[in-house]
Amino acid sequence: MAEDGEIHNQSTGYVAGHSVQAGAVHGDILLLPQRSALLGAGEAQTKVVQDLATEVRTLSAQEMRHWGITSADALSVRWHTASEDLLDHWEKIHGVTGRDDRMSLAGHFTVIRDTYQAIHSKRLVILGKAGAGKTVLAHRLIIDLLQDTKVPGPVPVLFSLSAWSPASTGLQPWLVRQLLRDFPFLEARDPATRKRMAEALVDSEMILPVLDGFDEIPARHHPDAISEISDVDWPLVVTSRSGEYTRAAHEVNAVGRAAAIEVQDLSVEEAHRFLRLGTTKSRSPEWDTVFNHLRTAPGDTASQNLTPVLTTPLMVMLAHTIHNGTPARHPDELLDTRRFPTDTDIEEYLLGRYLDTVYRDRDTNSRGKRQPDWAPDRVRHWLGYLADHLGQRNTHDLTWWQLSTTLRRSTRILTTMGAVGLVGGLAGVLMVGLLSAVGGFVGTLAIGSSRALALGLAAGPAIGLAAGLATGLVNEVRLRHRHTAVEPERLRLRIRRNTERARHFPGTRKLLSGFNAGFAFGFAIGLVGGVLDFVSGLVGGFAVGLVVAPATGLAVGLVNVVLVVLGDSHDPREAVSPWQLLRTDRTVTLIRAILAGSTVGLSVGLVDGFLSTTVFGLVAGFAVGLMVTQAFLLRSTWGTWLLFGRVWLPLTGRLPWRVKRFLEDAYDRGVLRQAGSLYQFRHARLRDHLARHYRTKR
Template sequence: MAAATTTQLRAEAEGRELVAPCQLNVRWLGASPELADPKCQPAQLYGSLEELVPWYRRLPGRRLVVLGPAGSGKSSLATLLALGLLDDAALNDPLPLVLPLGAWNPRVDLRTWMTQRLRDDYPALRNIELYGSYAADLLIEQRRVLPILDAFDEVPANLRISALQGIDRAMPPATPVVLTSRRRAYTSTVAKTGPLRNAHVVELEPVGEETLAEVLRGSSSRFGASRWEPLLMQLRHDPNGPLAAALGSPLMVWLTRTKYADVATNPTELLDPNRFPDRATIEEFLLDELVPTLFPAEDNEYLPLTSDHWPPEQAKVWLEFLAARMQQRELPWWELRRLVHRYWLTVLNAVSLGLLTALSVGMMVALVNKLTVLDVASWTGASAGCLVSVGTLINATSKGRNASASMRFGAARSMLVVSLVAGTAVGLVFGAMFGADPGLISGLSVAIATALRFSLGSPVELSRPPSPEATMARDRALVGLVCLVFGVGVGSAAALLFGAGRTGMVWLGFSSGALLGFVLAVMSRNWWWFTVARAWLALRGRVPYRLLEFLEDAHKLGVLRQVGARYQFRHARIQDHLAKDSAHKT
């Protein structure tokens, strides 16, 4: 897990230009004494970003709160702190994980939520044969994870008191923890509950003039670096002006570098007092220009290579829709269905699965009746399809559960019981129709196919970095695997019953088994729900059909960031700005 997390964090830090040569070396200093536990304030509490990791290692208790205004670099600091701790980790050091608090409901115990995040982001932990039934739970309970809780301010305001109290309960005073927050949100909460126990508190400073000059000049070739000089002169001349206030934020520095990366652009337009009379106007302009800059009408050599050239107008519409509809500041691909009205999603799913069930059952009835009673096959298939449709509707209207929830029954026993039940059921049906021998053959085939599905269905690698693409590929592969094993099982039974020379019957058996396996598999896999929701949203122009490719390209370009197997907007201000534009259009 440490290797996988390190790989992902390093790729994220490099993609977001958080490391040299583009790194902004933001400084930090001790916050107001009333925000910290009085016994935890050391005499010296200031330094640079480069000094944070060694300083944190020396910190008694390793409990830290990092404060700063919007866009000050708190999430970037969380990423770099986790990466720095991993790069220099001792054998028994806990695994630092960045966890976005905006996705946490404080009504749920923090440790329970952290455990579920581990299961979702590291599916191999659900491999009970290799890691046991409670691998993720034990990692949390035995303090093998160092939680870096990012963005306390994204917890709803009416739940922040409960949230801070919940963190204190879940993380006793001797347990290492890191918390980041906007200053105002943390200050108002601490005034009512008291500070996080035994935690030191630091605050990020605005970007300094020298650091800003170094980064802006370094963002261009030596032929284009001179473009920044009028801007830098204005900053020196008026260090308290609107431009200096705007560019004191690392987020705005990145937006400025992105907007004026092309040497043909002219950053001195920001000096026009008529267009940009105050800080808010400058920031709104830079936010407005982000998507048109990163998704240009023509190829731009200054941008990272992407999988496709996305239409700029459509890209903006898609991002605005996602920004407005995303829940809890992140978009796990397996929750895309939440963006579709429940009624339409349920109907689409029920109709499609009902039709597939009707086809597969009808084919199987035709198979066992040797194609002599097609009317019976048709009626039986239609009835089965209707039953599945009704069952799907009932299931969708009840409270669902996470399909990836960990099983508590031993893997070997689960495989044995399910295989025996499935094999016995099929064997009894075929035995009643064709006699004891065909029933035994059919039952064994299905039992073996089911056991094979269990044995091959669990991931084993914890060293692979978590990503949306990897988790979806695994989910999709499991559906294909179930289709294959059921197809082979029923096809083999058909070959044994009717003879291998009856290729038509064998192929009919394989096809009907594969279809039935598909229906059974997708009922419990998130990939199917994602596929249905994506198709519906794409038909309505809300998202592209190749949604994951688009999200990965937006991630490469810097609009999104990746946290575990989920995508988030790079910053809450970017998401809020796009969501506001979407609301205005609506």
């Protein structure tokens, strides 16, 4: 069958016996089970769309619960149509020639879906000041649009724009990459186009991008971002702080064919109602006293300081958490002008006290586990480090595999050298110790003399340090080339596959690519090891390297092929999380490292055993295999996390020893939010507050 200049064979239905393809096989092979749900290509995509919609709705609902927001007790956030200079031409928004009438988009929290659907172009920009509740509003829109997940249609998916560099990456490929990161089951192939489902859904406009945080893109890239977003002619939603978007719109233009709304400040009455109803009847008069003062004395300093603070949803939520959740704290303290001479002082106080409040002892978290009792000053220090780390990277996305990227380059290289050198030293000691214990005098003769034993003790750490330096430099080259850490493996290894999903077999080109990459790296490691053996005067010298190099390359290449062949698409029923990616990457890394180390160790053992004695060959093979295994571990994403995230950063006091537990607990307490496979601080103001205090006390 010819299609787009390509020829392919297609067989459908039941086949009794063998199906034979004569000639060369190019590209990928896709086997689909004979099942009604997967018979048609369109039906296969529809099933994926439904799975994605269910997953997205669950994640947004989960975030709303963590914010403590329900329809009944939500703040009455309102908005109005933005000014004309922040919208495109009404004729383009309406999509009707000659119709340029301005329409009112005014509304409140519970009708955001109606507002969006009233826009013919289905392109909306949500504006507001910091803390106005734009992200919450975006999640509410997602939930409302996905009320009926059985109806196929574009799936609204939240994308954090802080991770996008529009100057180097187009919007469409970036969306595909983010989808693959956060929803690994979209790696599956579309039967119709043979593209990955993420790419197929983006190309067919089955994704409704909710682009959160335009203001988080560096200002120098705003023109490129506006241009890229405008060029994508689909329905979409953008959120941004008003000031940043206004400057970009005036410099370039507003987002093409997009209407815009601007979230209004809360009224004093709305804030009063929310805070008094959020506490007990016995304590609600305390808030009455505060708001009565604001109404009766609007001109005094206390009122002028506090009123603008309580018109921002974020600050009202913080005040609710701090004063309604802590009996010892009374809201009238916010009127004390000696403690709070400006409104900024009140905001900084609320941001600071928020952590003290949420880290008070709790019996259990949302998963039913007892929460750890962290020391408040240490919590502030650890969170401050993470906030400063994100600030240096100019992003809001906190990922476990990026934690080492803001350390000094020399620190990363020396730490890697030390780790591999330590194992090399242990391997040298182990090598000599086993020879002495097992072989005795024969073991000494096996390598020549007692001087050779001393050389073995010295060579172990030396080779380890050299290998560590090589590993550290390789990691730095990759980091410099990619401008970011290598992301975790997405493969899901299964011997028994799910017969209800399409099975995808990688084509010859992909298998060769995996083999070649593995062979090149393995050959280099083996050759360097052989040269170091020769320089160190070890038995076999360069002959060992000549065997180890191709053996290592062959091992790693074949391991890559096995991993690709056994890789299965992720099950959409399994929720994506940062730690799911960690477990997957750990599994792939351990298999690759152990198989490569075993093969290299066996090769060294055979060669050294042939050139020397069996005892020496066994011990040398084990020691070298151990060092190769560790080199592969430290080259991986999981190995880097293990060395820096679990050892170096806790050892230097930047993070606690139980990093995973700490991040999960911060999420349970509402300090962090989860966005697919990463964490973010609940709000940029909180992140900036913590980073600022961390830098001043460092």
